Amino acid sequence: MEWLPYIVVGVLGLIGGSFVNAWVWRTYLPASEYRGADEAKANTKPEEKQGEKATGNGGSHTSGAPDADGQTSASVLKGRSACPDCGHTLGIKDLVPVLSWLWLRGRCRYCRNPISVQYPVVEIITATAFLLSFWWWPSALETWPSWVHLGWWLAITSVVIAMGVYDLRWYILPDSMLWVLLVLAVVSRGLAAMTGAPLEEWLIGPLAGAAGAFLFFYGLYVVGRERWMGGGDVKLVFAGGLLVGGVSTIVALFIAFVSAAALGVGLMASRRKGKGDMLPFGPFLLAGFWLSFFFGDPIASWYTGLLLH
Numbered sequence: 001m002e003w004l005p006y007i008v009v010g011v012l013g014l015i016g017g018s019f020v021n022a023w024v025w026r027t028y029l030p031a032s033e034y035r036g037a038d039e040a041k042a043n044t045k046p047e048e049k050q051g052e053k054a055t056g057n058g059g060s061h062t063s064g065a066p067d068a069d070g071q072t073s074a075s076v077l078k079g080r081s082a083c084p085d086c087g088h089t090l091g092i093k094d095l096v097p098v099l100s101w102l103w104l105r106g107r108c109r110y111c112r113n114p115i116s117v118q119y120p121v122v123e124i125i126t127a128t129a130f131l132l133s134f135w136w137w138p139s140a141l142e143t144w145p146s147w148v149h150l151g152w153w154l155a156i157t158s159v160v161i162a163m164g165v166y167d168l169r170w171y172i173l174p175d176s177m178l179w180v181l182l183v184l185a186v187v188s189r190g191l192a193a194m195t196g197a198p199l200e201e202w203l204i205g206p207l208a209g210a211a212g213a214f215l216f217f218y219g220l221y222v223v224g225r226e227r228w229m230g231g232g233d234v235k236l237v238f239a240g241g242l243l244v245g246g247v248s249t250i251v252a253l254f255i256a257f258v259s260a261a262a263l264g265v266g267l268m269a270s271r272r273k274g275k276g277d278m279l280p281f282g283p284f285l286l287a288g289f290w291l292s293f294f295f296g297d298p299i300a301s302w303y304t305g306l307l308l309h
């Protein structure tokens with residue numbers, strides 16, 4: 001039954017993905033609409049706070065439908081969703097990740113208005129990232145701290161995907177998401193310590209990576225007068241450095257710069273983007289750090305091996 005854990009992790013990933021969708025949308029909604037919704041449902045406030053914490057834990061909610069106003073967004077966090085076009089409350093059979101969208105052929109069951117393909121795509125990406133994390137997990141999953149560390153990493157993975165989706169759509173990394181990532185990164189250092197990692201691995205390396213990347217990006221930010229780097233990128237590399245450690249931070253930045261340059265050149269060559277068009281850098285950084293968590297050390301030793309020969 002060695003495939004059974006993969007099925008469990010994959011289903012968790014689909015659920016995490018539908019929570020990512022809901023969180024991205026809720027974060028995007030203007031603050032004024034939140035306030036209106038909060039006042040209208042003042043008694044739900046404690047539950048909303050729990051909902052935000054659940055986000056950090058990878059999400060226990062299964063609601064992931066798009067909502068267009070604050071009121072339905074508040075209901076997302078209570079586990080209920082409504083169609084943004086017709087306002088019809090969605091049931092369980094409308095909210096099954098990927099399958100509902102396929103079954104309904106991308107349309108609302110009640111008003112037949114189209115639902116963005118972003119929803120099932122994000123769910124599939126999250127499930128894939130969960131499965132790869134489980135497959136690539138660098139240490140043996142034998143003790144309970146190592147399972148907690150894996151679960152924590154899956155929560156971080158959900159936040160990373162949410163930030164990437166947000167930056168791709170709206171060209172900004174929201175501070176609220178950056179804070180969640182930073183807190184998760186700090187706690188993950190403690191979890192790494194509990195799994196018995198040596199001091200330089202769980203504390204000194206990550207601090208060096210975070211500080212070094214932060215100073216480098218802050219320099220780019222100041223010298224480039226915010227044209228090269230956004231403030232969100234500067235904050236992101238600090239949290240990313242804490243997550244992966246010093247050497248892997250260098251690998252992460254290398255992956256981000258090389259892949260962004262390659263894609264930028266490719267898009268310009270195919271004339272899909274002009275020189276002045278903006279390509280958000282956040283998704284490249286997020287992908288670089290996420291991959292470096294698993295492959296930072298092997299890539300670094302492969303590269304130094306090349307230099308020494």
Ligand SMILES: [Zn+2]
Binds near residue numbers: 083085086109111112
């Ligand atoms: Zn509808």
